[in-house]
Amino acid sequence: MLPEGRLSETDPDVHAAIHGEEQRQEQNLEMIASENHVSKAVLEAQGSVLTNKYAEGYPGARYYGGCEHVDTVEQLAIDRATKLFGADHANVQPHSGTQANMAVYFAMLDPGDRILSLDLTHGGHLSHGHHVNFSGQHYEIEQYGVNPETGYIDYEELAAQAEQFDPDLVVSGSSAYPREFDYERIGEIADTVDAYHMADIAHVTGLIAGGVHANPVGNADFVTASTHKTIRAGRGGMILTTDEHAEAIDKAIFPGAQGGPLMHNVAGKAVGFGEALTDEFDEYAEQVVANAKALAEVFTEWGLSLVSGGTDKHLLLVDLRGSHPDLTGKDAEERLERVGLTVNKNTVPGESRSPFVTSGIRIGTAALTTRGFTESEMKTVGRHIIDLLDNPDDDDLAREISVEVDRLCSEYPVYE
Numbered sequence: 001m002l003p004e005g006r007l008s009e010t011d012p013d014v015h016a017a018i019h020g021e022e023q024r025q026e027q028n029l030e031m032i033a034s035e036n037h038v039s040k041a042v043l044e045a046q047g048s049v050l051t052n053k054y055a056e057g058y059p060g061a062r063y064y065g066g067c068e069h070v071d072t073v074e075q076l077a078i079d080r081a082t083k084l085f086g087a088d089h090a091n092v093q094p095h096s097g098t099q100a101n102m103a104v105y106f107a108m109l110d111p112g113d114r115i116l117s118l119d120l121t122h123g124g125h126l127s128h129g130h131h132v133n134f135s136g137q138h139y140e141i142e143q144y145g146v147n148p149e150t151g152y153i154d155y156e157e158l159a160a161q162a163e164q165f166d167p168d169l170v171v172s173g174s175s176a177y178p179r180e181f182d183y184e185r186i187g188e189i190a191d192t193v194d195a196y197h198m199a200d201i202a203h204v205t206g207l208i209a210g211g212v213h214a215n216p217v218g219n220a221d222f223v224t225a226s227t228h229k230t231i232r233a234g235r236g237g238m239i240l241t242t243d244e245h246a247e248a249i250d251k252a253i254f255p256g257a258q259g260g261p262l263m264h265n266v267a268g269k270a271v272g273f274g275e276a277l278t279d280e281f282d283e284y285a286e287q288v289v290a291n292a293k294a295l296a297e298v299f300t301e302w303g304l305s306l307v308s309g310g311t312d313k314h315l316l317l318v319d320l321r322g323s324h325p326d327l328t329g330k331d332a333e334e335r336l337e338r339v340g341l342t343v344n345k346n347t348v349p350g351e352s353r354s355p356f357v358t359s360g361i362r363i364g365t366a367a368l369t370t371r372g373f374t375e376s377e378m379k380t381v382g383r384h385i386i387d388l389l390d391n392p393d394d395d396d397l398a399r400e401i402s403v404e405v406d407r408l409c410s411e412y413p414v415y416e
Contacts, residue, residue, distance in 0.1 A: 033364025094237030123177030151308030173200025206230030210285020234268020
């Protein structure tokens, strides 16, 4: 018999942990670039009875009965995704952006084939070929980087590297590159060496949906995405592709890499994609970028070094070596977290420290923009960050900033 009662009664330990996380999000300013706050509607969808339903297969072609309602939900997610991005086909079942990448590799490559992708320390991602990841263990990887002087990708150098390496797949996309990718140029480079082009838009999915970032659909054979982060939909992944590759991609997800889809997550994706189709979301995406530029302006004015000198999107990568050579990214992260400012340590181009220590911090604006922050509040937060980095032993200052963070959290709650 099913247990009755509220979670607080049936499992107080889990309830306490969830409540603690709810309070942490409300009482801290979340500036991790890969995080955001979804709407109550997305939360409702993800916490629904759809978690009970097995639905191996795809709408209209399931291996289980009783799928009429989950078929509706998944088709809504598919239709909204293709409309948002102008794609022929969408697979909304990947459990994460990494599994979306895995499916593309499995569909189009053989073990040992060659992948050319952005180096992790220059802003790339584990699933683009790092040696500890499946991608680096099953494929031959060569990685491109940014120009050490400018912090930008040098596309002429990338073209020459592709010509020499002769990859089977070229990956555009990153987890900590603050500039837009020239998807058209990378598509041309891939065509020149007869390679596929996969654009991983995990971080900028919402910025593309909101019309403030270039859309790789049409210039990439495959577009993989996270469906949370800047787009604020259900947590997971997605693949966009052409009709030509649709069948291969669908087979690579199921039965190739996954079993039954997480239908409650697919519902969260459908709801979030619906929200992203609104004018309000376009305004949100514009504000995310405006907030990031405002933060970059403050940091630059006060002497912090930014990789590439600024940002085109929702994130900034601060290189601490010039302004604070003895301060590690790990120490900076901990120092800021003590007053309620949550960022993450991050490697920077030319990194000499361990990835567990790092010489930089990555800062994002998507979650604070969701709370209602505009340029004014971002500049205030930026000055607090600088003060904390410059004055590590000033406990009175830290207490003052902690009080200000509490005020901002109360003024701009996550959930009313």
